[in-house]
Amino acid sequence: xxxxxxxxxxxxxxxxxxxxxxxRVLVLANTLFSPPYPDELAALRDPGxxxxxxxxxDADLEYVDRRMRxxxxxxxxxxxxxxxxxxxxxxxAHRVGRDYDAILCWSVADVALALALLCRLxxxxxxxxxxxxxxxxxKKARLLRFAHPAxxxxxxxxVTQREFAARELGVxxxxxxxxxxxxxxxxxxxxxxxxxxxxxxxxCAAGGEMRDYPxxxxxxxxxxxxxxxxxxxxxxxxxxWNADDxxxxxxxxxxxNVTFGTMPAAELRALYARSRAVVVPLRPTDSDNGIxxxxxxxxxxxxxxxxxxAGQRDAFVEGREGxxxxxxxxxxxxxxxxxxxxxxxxxxxxxxxxxxxxxAERDHRVFSDGVSRVLAEVAxxxxx
Numbered sequence: 001x002x003x004x005x006x007x008x009x010x011x012x013x014x015x016x017x018x019x020x021x022x023x024r025v026l027v028l029a030n031t032l033f034s035p036p037y038p039d040e041l042a043a044l045r046d047p048g049x050x051x052x053x054x055x056x057x058d059a060d061l062e063y064v065d066r067r068m069r070x071x072x073x074x075x076x077x078x079x080x081x082x083x084x085x086x087x088x089x090x091x092x093a094h095r096v097g098r099d100y101d102a103i104l105c106w107s108v109a110d111v112a113l114a115l116a117l118l119c120r121l122x123x124x125x126x127x128x129x130x131x132x133x134x135x136x137x138x139k140k141a142r143l144l145r146f147a148h149p150a151x152x153x154x155x156x157x158x159v160t161q162r163e164f165a166a167r168e169l170g171v172x173x174x175x176x177x178x179x180x181x182x183x184x185x186x187x188x189x190x191x192x193x194x195x196x197x198x199x200x201x202x203x204c205a206a207g208g209e210m211r212d213y214p215x216x217x218x219x220x221x222x223x224x225x226x227x228x229x230x231x232x233x234x235x236x237x238x239x240x241w242n243a244d245d246x247x248x249x250x251x252x253x254x255x256x257n258v259t260f261g262t263m264p265a266a267e268l269r270a271l272y273a274r275s276r277a278v279v280v281p282l283r284p285t286d287s288d289n290g291i292x293x294x295x296x297x298x299x300x301x302x303x304x305x306x307x308x309x310a311g312q313r314d315a316f317v318e319g320r321e322g323x324x325x326x327x328x329x330x331x332x333x334x335x336x337x338x339x340x341x342x343x344x345x346x347x348x349x350x351x352x353x354x355x356x357x358x359x360a361e362r363d364h365r366v367f368s369d370g371v372s373r374v375l376a377e378v379a380x381x382x383x384x
Contacts, residue, residue, distance in 0.1 A: 023101035023379035025059040026070075028089040028115075030107045048266040050184040054106070056368035059375050062100070064089045070096050090114045097126040101379035102152070104371070105130040109140055116147035127382045129374055131155040134287040136164045145169045152378045155371065157181050158288040160311050177374055181291045182367040185358055187265070188299035190273050200276035200344065203337055206230035206268060206296070210289035212281040212307065218330035221255045225341055227279075228271060230263045272300040276347050277322075277340045282307035284327055291315065294322075295362050298354025303347050305336045321354040 054061070064070060065085070068077060070092055080088045089111050097103050103126055105112035112130035119126050128151050135144050135156065141164075148154070148171045155177040156162045162178060165171040205216060208231045220227045233254070254260070263271060272278060278297035280290040288311045294304050304322035306312060318324050323340070325332040340347040 021376075023059045023375050024099075025057075025061050025375055026093055026097060026100040026103045027054075027061050027063045028093055028103065028105045028108055028111050029063060029065070048264070050187040050265055051364060052184075053182060053364040053367040053371070056365065057375070058368075058372040059102075061104075064092050086111050086114075090118060093126070094118055094122070094124065097128075098124075100127070101382055102127045102129055102375045104375065107131055107133065109133070109135075112151070113140065113143040113147045116150035117143065119150040120147065126150070127152050127378045129153045129155065129371075129378055131371075133158070133161070135161055135169070136286055141169060144171070148175065151175065152381070153177050153374050155179055155374065157291075158311055160286050160288075160313060164286070177370070179367055179370040180362055181288070181295060182362045182364045183292070183295045183299060183358065185299050185363045188269060188272075188296050188358075190301045200347075201274050202226040202228055202271075203277050203279060203341065204228050204230065204271050204275045205279045205281065205293070206263075206271075207280070207290060207293045208232060210283050210285045210287075212283045212328060215328050215330050215333060216279055216281045217254050217258055219333035219337060220258050223257065223334070223337070225257060225337065227258045229258065229260050230268055230271060231260065232262070233260060268296070269300065272297060272302055275302055276344065277303050277305055277337065279333070279337065280304055280306040281333065282309045282312070282327060285309050285311045287311040288315065295358055298351070298362075299358045301348075301351040301355045303340060303350030303354060305333065305340070316354075316357070319350075321350055321357060 062069060068080070072080065072092060072095065076091075076095075080092070083091075086108065089108070093103055093111075093115055103115070105115070105128065109130075109132050112128065112132065115126070116128060116130075118124075119128070130151050130153070132154060133156075135141055144165065148165075148169065152175070154165065154171065154175055156165060157179055159178070162176045165176060166173050203225060204227065205211070205213070206229070211231060213229055213231065213233050216227070216229065217233070278293065280293050282290055286309075289309075290306065290312065294306065294315065297304050298321060304316070306315070306322060306324060307327040308324040309327055316322055323336045325336050340350075
């Protein structure tokens with residue numbers, strides 16, 4: 001063999017090894033909340049859209065969705081048109097899952113648990129990696145107790161939920177993966193046009209899951225401080241994230257300094273920029289509800305005021321990145337808001353500490369690298 005042929009063979013072998021090392025991953029994503037697919041996001045290049053962590057995962061990703069790129073047979077495709085998407089994802093992953101190095105269930109607990117149970121019943125071993133949030137809910141806990149042997153890894157960010165899974169459900173700790181919730185720190189960044197020491201004109205809140213906005217409204221009543229809540233007052237409704245403008249229950253009764261209204265990401269970023277502090281009032285919860293809003297606030301250099309619930313244990317240090325208040329205590333919440341409103345330099349220092357925290361620990365690269373590592377480990381085990 002000539003030297004050139006040897007070089008070509010060596011290069012081909014290296015390419016084959018590299019391709020082999022990069023896992024093929026079937027993705028079952030939440031079709032309601034998931035951002036655009038990585039290929040679409042790259043094509044859009046929309047500066048008003050935060051980058052998704054999955055865009056940087058080191059794997060070849062294939063989604064199961066209505067595009068049906070896994071090419072099911074014609075009869076099965078006709079059946080899928082009549083079924084809900086979550087069931088389509090379960091059945092199609094069960095059909096083609098063995099062709100992939102891993103199956104990533106991205107924030108679809110019903111899909112992950114149903115697929116795992118189906119694998120146990122059919123005795124089919126599939127490399128399932130499930131990204132879950134709250135497994136202590138009674139229904140999910142009951143299913144996970146029987147389904148976890150069919151799951152290769154469970155990425156479960158809230159520490160309280162990992163403890164519950166290991167203690168109450170018998171999930172081996174070796175299967176549980178601790179990764180922090182992260183965000184696009186390039187998108188969520190203050191451009192300096194609204195300095196917290198001089199340009200802050202309001203306080204704000206955002207989100208809806210487990211929020212206690214009635215307590216925040218009581219705390220703001222009578223204060224000469226504007227407060228905008230990027231959400232709805234009635235967060236008990238099942239579609240709080242998509243409230244119609246004509247269905248804003250109870251919001252006509254709030255004081256004039258409090259306003260409501262959901263916002264797209266770019267407008268929410270501007271709201272954070274003109275805020276002195278970001279309030280995250282929570283109902284008692286054993287999960288880390290509100291962490292996305294907290295991360296966004298810190299990334300924007302704003303301090304947080306958060307209800308001290310069990311699920312947010314150790315989320316930050318009191319007085320360094322924000323303030324804790326007892327859940328449901330409007331008087332304590334009012335005092336916390338006033339303390340930061342009347343001390344802009346202290347608020348700015350807390351916000352700066354929060355920005356340092358997310359840059360070091362909560363950037364999307366932390367999550368995407370962690371998921372890439374988990375997928376590579378599961379793929380390697382499957383190949384062995």
